[in-house]
Amino acid sequence: MYPSRFRYEAPRSLDEAITLLREGGDDAKVLAGGQSLVPLMKLRFASPELIVDINNLPGLDYHREDPDGTLHVGALCRHVDLERSELLKSKQPTMAAAAPLIADPIVRNRGTLVGSLCHADPQGDWASVALALGGSIVAHGPGGRRTIKVADFVTGPFQNVLEPDEIAVEAIIPAARGARAGGYLKLERRVGDFATVGVAVAIETSGDTVTRAGIALTGVGGSTIGATAAAEALVGEPLTEQKIELAAQLAADVSRPRTDHRGSAEYKRHIVHTFVVRLLSRADGFAERAA
Amino acid sequence: MSQALDEIKIGGLGASRKRVEDNRFIRGKGNYVDDIVLPGMLHMEILRSPLAHARIVSIDASKAWEIPGVHLVMTGEMMATRNLAWMPTLSYDTQAVLATDKVRFQGQEVACVIADDPYIAKDACEAIDVTYEALPVIVSPAQALAPGATVIRDDKENQNDNVIFHWEVGDAEGTSRAFAEADMVSRLQLHYPRSHPSPIECCGSIADFNRATEKLTVYMTTQAPHIIRAAVALVAELPEQMIRIISPDIGGGFGNKVPVYPGYVCSILASILLERPVKWIEDKTGNLISTGFARDVYLDGEMALRRDGKILAIRMHTDSDHGAFFSDAQPSKFKIGLMHSAFACYDIPYAHMISRGTYTNKAPGGVAYRCSFRVTEAMFFQERMVQAAAVDLGMDQAEFRRMNFVRDDDFPHRTPFGFLTDSGQYGACLDVGLKAVGYDNFLQQQEEARSRGRLLGIGISTMTEPLGAGNSREYDILGIKMFDSAEIRVHMTGKAMVRTGARGQGQGHETTWAQIVSHELGLPADDITVEEGDTDTAPFGMGTYASRSTPVAGAAIAMAARKIRAKARRLAAHLLEVSEEDVEWELGRFYVRSAPDRGVTIQECAMAAYSNMPDGMEPGLQNQSFYDPPNLTWPFACYIVTVEVDPETGVWDVTNMVAVDDCGVRINPMIVEGQIMGGLTEAYAMANMQFITFDAEGNCVGSNYMDYLLPTAWETPGFELHSEIMTECPHHPIGAKGIGECAAVGGPAAFVNAVMDAISYTGVRNVDMPMLPDRVWEAMKYRRDVSGAPPVLTDE
């Protein structure tokens, strides 16, 4: 790997990191797990002049739940931590389903959920999961902290609303108000492949009634797609076959896939439909490798 | 009385001896080209063309020269002044070293920079300013042959179109007659997609020219060091004795490391100009987009059939896409490799094939990726065609094969395309496979499952393939005959060293070769070291590819060992004070026929060769052999796969895979099984996920490991291997046949046939590989054939 020349800093405090980022301006980049940034630098698609490695920042490798059920995922919490988390397995079916489907074990050992959200790859799996769950990002900058909804965080492919001197310190997944169900299905050509199509479904129920629903799509548009109409169609009523079919149809309708070597647009839309049906029809919503 | 040696214990024939080379490989102690660091070494980077077809208007390298640490910038213009802008290929064409007039494929070498380190070299490549004028791009034979198509090779005199060759083989008349008399004709058309051998280690070289000694040493990732030495002597016009090619450990080759690449040539010239060692290490993208690819053939054929299932004749047509330069590595007599080995295991009276090669704006270098010169395409087409014909006839696919097999007592058998097969038990192999997979039971399950909407399928592939080129009468590369060689030195303490003209790339030569010597001389295999790859020390050989090492170099080892044994016998007679005729051999020991207790070991003979030889005998115990095989070897394989297809998504899973390989005598059964498993994994990859394709602009899709997929342990199915059937090769000194490639050659059709069987209700005849879920889904939904021919469709 022969990237362009760059300066490397590994600060030990958040303030120091912010100062460095401010100095570097647009030519500085945060390095978290490096699983997206380093490949880009290798190919020289990205040539930052300053790398601010945040791996030495203390106290960011957590994921924990507040008493009210709100989940916090720190900026240095790795994919593998989430894959192995008992907390996720018992409380967060959509996240637990997605974690083992991200990349391969080597990438999961280093890559971070927060980094994945920041990277804003339309094929990133966490973005759909976080969107379906109504999650947010907490950004820390010179002026303090602000919380940004995932739905407002991404402005386009590989673009987010962070200022150059802001660091995303954690992601927040709000507490469920009812019983939580859901899952994540991903059609991939091989382990470690990005999604040809990914579908995240998160629903909360009270009795038979759906109280909240989120559906989001990976890899079928210029950025992660929230299938809001599909989700809304489910709320306030029990999950029936007709409702499921309607939601699947609405989700397929908002997808904007492209024909490429992974498949035709028509096929990908069909898979969105199929996966929404499969996820909603399966009450337990556990992970299943689709391909 | 002494106990006879246990051959398995000493690591001889049939011992599943652990691979000795793994000791260093798994400890990270291998010595690859990139591990080698020479004093004063510089680093080279190549600037590649972003466009697939364009005229070069200008190249401005002035900014690159200004970068501190840059020693040399080379362009095609500069190469041309030394007559090195073009080089000859292995198929009597020419290939650009650095482009002068046009670039003809994406990734073509345009310039290179030699600098203090690779970072600087890369910076300098980026600073080179090339102005291109884009030309129309051609990515398939259909486009290449269309009227008015741009002529890609306008550098060649008299080349007014994009056709490279027309080649014909077989009996056109007899075949026409047979078709006229047929009860029915089956037809099949398909594309075998372009793939890439994709060794984990990319190509690279370190050229080290020493002005004082005038000697050029090149460390290089090559499967055929001696051929490279000859090529360098001819291209660079250096005296052959002043060229030393060293091929150290190689991190996989699979055919990719047979050709001569521009990077090698540039590093050599740079070292001569700068008088310093110059290292070039290709990156993964460079390897995938510019070096020897495989396949990319459009096959179209017909089978003349009698109603009872007898095959009367075959007609084949191939359109092959060779990329921008015809640089296939193959025997020169055959334009499309051994494609005409198709249908060799079936008793078919007549066959005829027409082949046409075309230039396109794609990377050159059709190499035998784990295959004996295009037999992969041949056997794939054969087995897909056989299945289609069985379906057309309404016959059971296993029975259809069986009734057309060459029978065990029909050998030697002349195939309709002219090969001579010499041995095999085809029916018996099929029986083993059918039993192992539970064929009848599966057919029942399949029917039941179908009634419940589940799609199960079973696919069979049976084939014999020609491995181990030559003989030298028919096989040569650029006129150099395809024999091979070995040299054995037995040291005074009874230890030995073997050198061959082959070059292993992970196959386990160091282990297997010692076992052959052990079998012939009774020396423990652990007492024997093997060395390959240095042209100053190894005997001349044609290298390792096309499953030829055991058939040819392995045979040479046995023959050299036999010469040593003959001399050892004379030494034994001398030591035992009897005449040579009275000496008998058992493994590792000579004894007196009339008094078996009186004997000497091979080790005692070795000592005597240096310390106590009879008067008049030359001292020492070493010998060599140049082996010219009388024929190819013909292993047989039967692969059977069962799958389940998801009717909603087109995703398919392998539920069972059975492999029956008859490769003659197995020297090291464990290594043989490793070769088969590796080959089956590659077969699965090709059937399921792997291909290099191009969009309409000639951009390579598959230029990195995110898009060019190698299967992992997760998705690779389990394989059940069978070795019950063993037919010795009648002409190989120890009865072995090639095995390195059978599974990669015969495997893909078994997977594809299984999926096609699962969706047979659609009536679709063909879905091109890789059988990606969307293609299978399209076939099910629209009940139509699905072509994988480039350009790949995109919305934009």
Ligand SMILES: Cc1cc2nc3c(=O)[nH]c(=O)nc-3n(C[C@H](O)[C@H](O)[C@H](O)COP(=O)(O)OP(=O)(O)OC[C@H]3O[C@@H](n4cnc5c(N)ncnc54)[C@H](O)[C@@H]3O)c2cc1C
């Ligand atoms: C072979 C391979 C396969 C992969 N497959 C998948 C897959 O199937 N699904 C999937 O979703 N992903 C996949 N990925 C991507 C992987 O999940 C990455 O880990 C993730 O996208 C980025 O997280 P990271 O911590 O590695 O971020 P980095 O690579 O360190 O950074 C990525 C970007 O985000 C910015 N950034 C990171 N952290 C912060 C922060 N705290 N604050 C501000 N900016 C930040 C960086 O500046 C950079 O621009 C794959 C990666 C590889 C190499």
